[in-house]
Amino acid sequence: MAERVRIVDIAQELGLSTATVSNVIHGKTKKISDETVKRVQALLEERRYIPSMAGILLAQNDSRIIGVVVNDHEKYEGKVLEDAFVSASLNALLFELERAGYFMMVKATKDWGEVVRFASMWNMDGMVLLGFCDSDYKKLREKMHIPFVVYDGFIEENRTICNLTIDNYDGGRQVGAYLRRMGHRRAMLISDNDICVDQERMAGFREGFLDGQTDFLEVPMNREGRYRCYKENWERIQMCTAAFAVSDVYAAEFMHFLQEHGISVPEKISVVGFDDNALCETCFPRLTTVGQDAGERARMAVYALKRLREDEGDVFEEILPVQLIVRDSVRRITDEKERQE
Amino acid sequence: MAERVRIVDIAQELGLSTATVSNVIHGKTKKISDETVKRVQALLEERRYIPSMAGILLAQNDSRIIGVVVNDHEKYEGKVLEDAFVSASLNALLFELERAGYFMMVKATKDWGEVVRFASMWNMDGMVLLGFCDSDYKKLREKMHIPFVVYDGFIEENRTICNLTIDNYDGGRQVGAYLRRMGHRRAMLISDNDICVDQERMAGFREGFLDGQTDFLEVPMNREGRYRCYKENWERIQMCTAAFAVSDVYAAEFMHFLQEHGISVPEKISVVGFDDNALCETCFPRLTTVGQDAGERARMAVYALKRLREDEGDVFEEILPVQLIVRDSVRRITDEKERQE
């Protein structure tokens, strides 16, 4: 291991105490001569001193680790990190955390108890939870009082948590209004009805769609199930001129299903997704969607983590704005007849 | 924080020494009466004792942390974790590591020095490196002698590293042979020529394609650049009946480009990718590709990590097999005329 260089090694070599070296490292140089400071710094550099987190962890109470826990829901079939939304969030979090000097430890689990254990054993400085929207945060909060922020969670009465969410309702509303403006009158809503956010997105859609009619297809959480569901509801689907799926993945998949069955998109049916994943650009036609900025949410998360650390107990919720991103999967309907089928 | 329960708390409450409690925890019960063992276990359970890694890290020399470092290459434009191959690898690694009782700490960087620092400060039990195929491992090895495995790396003369790779050459060969069997005679190879693996995939392709003719399009690493490149080489592209891109992302993108310009896939041009990402199933037509099993590679990685830990110095390379996955993006050419254009 090319024997680790420790503070005591540096101290001994210079005939100083470890306290002095430690103080230099932390910039507490008020009571140390410039001369000494320079000598210490030079040797630290020369010997390539790298602090041992083991010692720091024990001596202080902060670890610089942020635990990011993703809910390993069955719907992902063991591939959570491959989900476009999850990986985009993780990516943004990784860069923001590193920028703030944190380390990111990742865990995937369904088990709420494991989250506590995970946080506790590593003395986490904070936690970020993805996909635990309907969980009981109160328990977590009781067990430990480190800051943790939840993506797409909700605020309980006693407001003991930081919730970071996007304006799902408005996103849906924008889609509804847009389709309406493009001349659509009958739209299919596609959702697995699982995550809390879906409800809001659809409610928003209905508002924006005005007097347009909506149908609702509740699809299962596995791909094969969804394809089967589409087949079984073939008639209903063909009654619509547009579809709004609550995620890009579902939207792309639905487009794919339509195309496979000879229905061209957007000529025959227009499709809109949600999230603005990378796949929106690579599918054909490019998918119109609602964009959420993973980078911005990650920045907010890190900011919240810091703020909650400083004045703990203070808590906030942040609802980030979303924005319709128009691409090629929606067509304008001009003909009045066509509109009625 | 609901005050952490420590070993000493348990010990005191039972009137025992910390050593005894620690021994019970680690199952070293040879010299402890069954009676005592039970009492200790019961209290550990009741008080919900969670070990502090801080103490363990310092007392022993292993941290149970595996650092996973991904090369934050510019080509990803700050979104490494969103790359389909990276996220699939990470997902598989996460589950395998957890299964083996490890914790996964992730880092994205281009800087080789940071890798050393990262590993050293956390006393990592091992490292997994993604995308550092052309780096100088020797340096890393000098700095510290923890096991580390490299995805798609290479073995140096003095064999001081574990390389985990797939049979890129054979993958390419299978594609070439398949296209040839399907009646194709002119194929375009698409690659950014960056990562070492590309060379092998293309070399393999040429072998499998036999007397078929290949053209080669070296594309830039950013999306806009690639689209421009396709446009500029419009003529050359149209000379071919098939294209083999070195990754699914490039393949899907290329399909998209073709469709946008009125060339249908696979009727006019067939396309094959590499990796078997999730997008293969969601793009239209579904992409024929070469499958690599991220799960299998992750299992090997964890196995290697363990083995190298036990008898350090011993090193191995593993070349995992790949397999052609036929979907809908390749068409059989029967007409002899058509084959010649």
Added chain:
DNA sequence: TGTCATGGGTTATGCGTTTAACCTATTGTG
């Protein structure tokens, strides 16, 4: 009766860092 092994533990030390409390020699002040 003296010695030895064994069961059932305890004591003490070390891991690398931080930090509050303490120390000493020199200079400044009334």
Added chain:
DNA sequence: CACAATAGGTTAAACGCATAACCCATGACA
């Protein structure tokens, strides 16, 4: 000249756990 303040450090304890070395009482055995 007595005293305080300051510069420039040092000492020692603490953090939570693991583990090698040690200890004592009891029973077996020669």
